[in-house]
Amino acid sequence: MSSEVKVPTLGESVSEATIGQWLKQPGEAVAADEPIASLETDKVAIDVMAPQAGVMGEHIAKEGETVTVGALIATIEDGAGAAPAAKKADPSATAGQQAPASGSSAPAPSASEEPAAGASVLSPAVRRAVLEYGIDPSKVKGTGKDGRITKDDVLAAAQAKTAQAEPAGSAQAPAPAAAAERREERVRMTRLRQTVAKRLKSAQDTAALLTTFNDVDMTAVIAARNSYKDAFEKKHGIRLGFMSFFAKASVLALKDIPAANAYIEGDEIVYHDYVDISVAVSAPQGLVVPVVKDCDKLSFAGIEKSIAEFGKKAKDGTLTMEDMKGGTFTISNGGVFGSLMSTPIINPPQSAVLGLHRIEDRPVVRDGQVVVRPMMYIALSYDHRLIDGREAVTALKIIKEAIEDPTRLLIDL
Template sequence: MAVEVKVPTLGESVTEATIGEWLKKPGDPVKLDEPIASLETDKVAVEVPAPVAGVMGAYKVEVGATVEVGAVIATIEDAQSAGETVQVAEREQPQPADQVPPAPAVAPAPATDDHADGGTTLSPAVRRAVLEHGVDPSAIKGTGKDGRLTKEDVLAAAKAKKDEPAPSVSQAAPAPTATGERREERVKMTRLRQTIARRLKGAQEEAALLTTFNDCDMTAVIEAREAYKDLFAKKHGIKLGFMSFFAKASCLALKDVPAVNAKIEGDEIVYHDYVDISVAVSAPNGLVVPVVRNVDALSFAEVEQAIASYGQKAKDGTLTMADMSGGTFTISNGGVFGSLMSTPIINPPQSAVLGLHRIEDRPVARNGQVVIRPMMYLALSYDHRIIDGREAVTALKIIKEAIEDPMRLLIDL
């Protein structure tokens, strides 16, 4: 008896998704709650779990198709009926004239090796790495829980493959002659990329965007990190990074300048007495902004732990809709990619975003002397409909002063 697999509830206000990838093939054994498909929504990738144990049946929709919540996308059958279905399907499958028809299929046995290719349960991040680097997952020994493959296992195998000696020149095939042909490739935008494009363009068209800049001497923060990084890591089990300093400094600014932490709804301004910071992180399918909530009430360690957790979930493709919803202010760190200066775009309905950039030694004047300091450019983009220039400049100045003198973070100045 076949059991229908339906699109699960995807989150508030999300009614449809796109089939991004099938994680199981027809005839593969399936365990209860094992992921069988990956759906792409406007914000995150969502895995569809198997409602029962059995054997993967037929697909009802193809990769790239748009499906609504509750739609049937596949079936799962018990092992006996699945074996009969596969045999019938293979008999009906047209065979090339020069090939001998294969022997009737036998119902597959339950998989015993979770990291072998075939009955594998690979996470979306691992599957993407396998496809990207062209390695055979069955030839890689997993180091994860129960011997499962991790992304690091795939990357290590790809590196080892790259380091293998190239075949001898005598055996190499002759290089094709350059014809001067110019090629183009068309790839359909993912649902996430379409949403990013639509939201950013909408922000430009609706908001009155303006950016104010300042530079920041990172000497004090760098010295604080160097002095306490070992004790911090030993006590909290997490590294002390720059983001927690900027998150807490932003809290000071947002409390003193409430408009920067507000939003427009219709003809009203909504002010928040809490600070939920969206932290822009890079994911395989594009930029995502999970939300660290109540940052004003968190410790440095709790901020760092939350950011690290979201960063790992973004790499693994396991962020949920709940992780992405809300947010009153955004911090985007382009410095990790080498950006010197930028004008970040706000994340609607938020009214401001702080852009961080790379740190570089530059000559600056201190007490009448030219000295070398580790400097960073800061950028605050804001919606001029709700935030005046004076407020934006004041907020950025508070952040700058808190970073240059971290004691302000302790005594709330």
């Protein structure tokens, strides 16, 4: 008797996905609720869980194929050796396992050679790292929950592999340089990358984009952070970063300039009496923008905890559709990658995005004297159909003043 594997509900307004990778091949043992496939949606990667224990049956949908919610994509057959660790070494024992290479024998592995319990359950981010660095996951000791392998585990294994290879390579004479080869490689765009491309191009085609710039003296914020970071971390269990300051400063600006927290729908303007900030995060599969909800009500600690949690989820590839839902304004921090200045693109249907950049010491004039201060360029890109230049400049000026005098954040000024 077999059990059907269907595409699960993917989230609000998401009706289809792409088969990104099959994690279990026909004939392999499967445990109940074990990930057997990875689906790529417009926003996140989602694992499909096995509805029962058994043996992986037929793959009805192939990798790269687009499937809809509720569509049948595979079957799971009843079988005796249902536990993942119970696979037999004999290739004839299961239909989907490949025979060993001709002329070689494959003795059954001893108990000490079997992979860790969590080695077969890899998140999308970990799977990408495994493929990228050529690491055998069965030889990596997982430090995550239930012994699961994390991306850091794979990176550590890759570094160890490189370190072992260097001494051996250094003893050999360098081989003559081969003739330069000109190669091309075609890689299918992930569904997420396709969606990002379409949405960004749509923003350019639809909105009247304009960017205004300013610079911020980070002296006061840096001093406040240095003074309270230890006490903050001790009390709240999270580090005090700069993003919470900018989120709070943005709240002040959006309350004073409601158009920057609104969007156009048809011939109407939709205003919000709340502030949900999308925070642009670089993930292995591309740029994602999880949403920190109710930033106008959250404390500094609440904002920092939310951002840290999203950062970890993005790194591990475990962001959910709910994490990405909504958003009335976006903050993108290119400074962490060394960007000096940029013109960020709005995240539709939003009407404005704040771009942060690197902090560097620059000479500025204060009270008639040239002094060196830690300065940052900030940029506000906005939809000129909805936001006038005066409003955009004012919003960015409010953010600048709040960062240069953080007391404004406490007294709502």
